[in-house]
Amino acid sequence: MTGPILIAAGGTGGHMFPALALGQALAGRGQAVTLITDQRGARYVGGDLPCTVVTAGSPSGSAAAKVQGLVRLARGFVESLGVLRRKRPVAAAAFGGYACVPAALAAAARGVPVLIHEQNAVFGRANRLIASFAREVALSFEATSEVPARADLRRIVTGNPTRPGFTAAAAPARSDNRFRVLVLGGSQGARVFSDVVPAALARLAPELRARLDLAQQCRPEDLARVREAYAGLGLDVELASFFSDVPARMAAADLVIARSGASTIAELLALARPSLLVPYPHAADDHQTANARALDAAGAAVLLPQPALTPERLAAELERLMHDPDRLEAMARAAHRLARPDAAERLADAVLALAAEARP
């Protein structure tokens, strides 16, 4: 290829990790890549991926906030045009979230073909905004809803690329009676797990509680009180506001209790781990419930809506699962069947094909 592939992504880890996975897949083929992101997204970019930070905002909230969001998107658009002039990309891949809107629109304005990747089981609002200018959408779920029905918008299902390290290995043979639980709240943590998990474990039968090895991600402001709650139960728990070794921790977990953000889900499937999923109830268009449903329906996870997540209910679910290793095994097998370990490579194929088609 004569120019780089532009990758546009920003905001949370859920948008950045799949974007970076595509970047790595392309770099692995010797293809140059350039990334446009926002301030928040830049925190996730490491290594030697060329990256430009542009202004972005969300046109939502009060009337004043909407106007401010639009002004920021317009600034980001002008900044992105500058990047496109300098870098001359041959195709662009956009990963949703308002942070990728300016770059995707600037690419389309310059005639650069755009592919949109949707991580969730509901097509996102920012993606709907740029879909009119895109040539192709790559979905993570077969049954994604709200995909714009434009006859000339190509649609493929690639899955959601995961970071390196999420490669299924044979489950380690266990000789002990320990039960390893990993609690993850998404890239920003989840307060509800800080409130409910310690209270649920307090209700667990003492012989089951004694078998637990627990690691839990907490929001920074919750760490002290959660540590205290577990100390009161005599439990030695590993707590962190962000674990940097999720692949190893998830691979070793007998059960993962988590939000159902798209990356977390793709990772659970890639590592074939059983999970209890509590969708974030305020996610746009309730997409986390749609994500979790896909796993629940296939028998790979238990979906527990947040209003049902009481300490009593969680204790009961845990007790049931800890007593039923066959069920956990079946959930792991179902997760494995849903996994798409070649998502990054398939996405790389698609964006390179788009670039080749557009070549004069």
Ligand SMILES: CC(=O)N[C@H]1[C@@H](OP(=O)(O)OP(=O)(O)OC[C@H]2O[C@@H](n3ccc(=O)[nH]c3=O)[C@H](O)[C@@H]2O)O[C@H](CO)[C@@H](O)[C@@H]1O
């Ligand atoms: C609140 C919200 O709206 N979140 C959205 C956000 O992702 P959000 O970042 O919240 O959630 P995701 O599950 O997609 O990604 C979280 C990532 O953080 C990693 N992690 C988490 C905890 C930790 O201690 N260490 C760590 O590395 C996970 O392994 C995962 O890779 O964008 C996703 C993709 O559009 C959506 O599906 C999510 O619904």
